[in-house]
Amino acid sequence: MEENNLSHRPTRRGSSERARRRRMRDFNRLTALLLAAVILVLTLVNLLVPDREFSENENRMLTVFPKPSWSDISDGSYMSSLSSYMTDQFVGRDNWISFKLTLDKLLGKREANGVYLGKEDYLIGIPSEPDWEHVDRNLQAINAFAQSHSDLSIHMSIVPNAACVLSDFLPQNAPVRDQRADLAALQSKLDSSVAFIDVTEDLTAHASEGLYYRTDHHWTTLGAYYAFLSMADSLQISDPLLNYNKYTVSDSFSGTLASKSGCHAVQDSIEVFEPLGTDVQYYVIYSDTHEKSASLYQSAYLKEKDQYAVFLGGNHPMVTIRTTNNNNRSLLVIKDSYANSLIPFLVPYYEEIILVDPRYYYDSVESIISSELITDVLFLYNLDTFLGDTSLADVLVQ
Template structure:
């Protein structure tokens, strides 16, 4: 055989072998990818579904039922996508892995949370829906007009994104809550006492008025707000001496879980007032359980250690004290109030706390039964701006 022809045949044979190997490699790679996707799909379908994320402190979307109506209106696909994201196998680990990659790429934001100076995590605020905010403010004004014989006050607390604006990443876009506070102040000031605690919080930023890993203010932040608003609330000669107790040094809040950044832990403290002989007990009205303290020690063994204050949020909580002064305070609140209310205890005969998100009874009837003399609306601005439950509750009462 011609040597040149033989070399050509050998070359063609080698090319054919390489082509077959390449095709086989492609088939094997596709098969491997299919197996990986199948395994992940099966794991996601078969692993235990969760109703609640302790890490993120929120309810998780369950897989929706397939109905013709839900398919036609688009809600099925929307809920299915949310459920797949919420129920994804090892979700928390994937969030942390994504954060590490983002940080290598220079990202300063993770899942709606800014990664800020001094290991602070600050939630990115959203602009409020004007219609929702206006409805709430209108309901509050109408409620105040109806009860103009009561001492009416409001404290809408700015979030860390405003108070700690200097801590945000350089040029970080963030909705300016100052405009929202101005809107709230302008609406409420004519009909009730309005406590703007922004400057009081800003003055103590470096002392730690917000947690590094959670969206709540600290006990110090709550105290600064109390100290700034006591006179407005009608409290004469407020206590200035406290003994501070450390409840835990290992609090890791919801922003750590949401962002995937787990590099800091917070300290939760309790302020014990000195120089007062007022005693009290707490009644959780929905369960009729009584407690001798606002602090629930068992919460310190859970993920959400902030629930050490009252054990978290409840529809209705009553604090009865030995301060026999006839002052009965009704508070419409969110979770920011939980660490603020302990500072109020020595000054009222009774404090009634309502969380409108969980309370469905007649507020008007409750106020008459308890003989309410003072009312306080206490919310953080982000929750207040998006809340619809307060207007519903006040509307039911008016």
């Protein structure tokens, strides 16, 4: 009988297991309470902190609280908008993004939101896939334009991205699109009357000198300068100026790639080059604001997020630069933002330069060609922009 009673007594091991389970239950309850408290606090803080309209770090507008409507609720779009709002307005969003990026880097990740985290703190945009339908449409329009303007000297230069020129700075074994092959494909489809200027090799020869910003997708002023030298002969610019005073106008530039990736480890410097050995004067006219300026630079933008807009005040539908030259050479540049930092190198060699950005210009360039007595045309784009452009053909239509 006594033996039977002993067999039902709890063992020390069983007591220890039950105690461990109680501790686990207590821990889980405490964790759940702490998590609920954190969520409650964050929710209350989110309700108390005013919404932000713009993110300086991401350089974009943030989602505002969506107004509900029956149609949006019924098709599910309202919940999607509400989710975007909660994500964008989450308190401490910038700090969370930086924390996640730091954690990803510690885990060996070398890409963030379409940006490679390269060597020596270079952020390098991953080239996008081309929109060949629009590329072919644009090339056909360029060829037709060239054939109908055989009296003009027409050139094209498509500039490769940092991923191509700065390939040594990419993360090891990072897959990247062959932009040299893309450039060759573009050139093969151009009419022979369009002189294609490939600056890739000349840029690559100076790759270690800082030709692209570490935090932005644009080339630096030095990169634009080497490209200008590469273009000069084809543009019939004899004896291009080689001597410049160089001024650093900012050492706090954090560009588009820093915004896109969330990586703000370094900041860039922006330089402007003042040519020596020329007495050519000029003034600039902006078509959209009707503003006239005696400078190619707008220093007010150095206080803004997009400091690259110091060059010509960023992008405008049309900009006219009139100089004191009297050589009867007028250049039409059909371009994207890459051209903005290269234009100062071209000014001493033309009587007039007109810049047209097809993304914002909605007329045909034919009226410009006839009214301004254009003699030369230069298509100047970054390769990524050109391969995704949907506007160029429209401005070439007669």
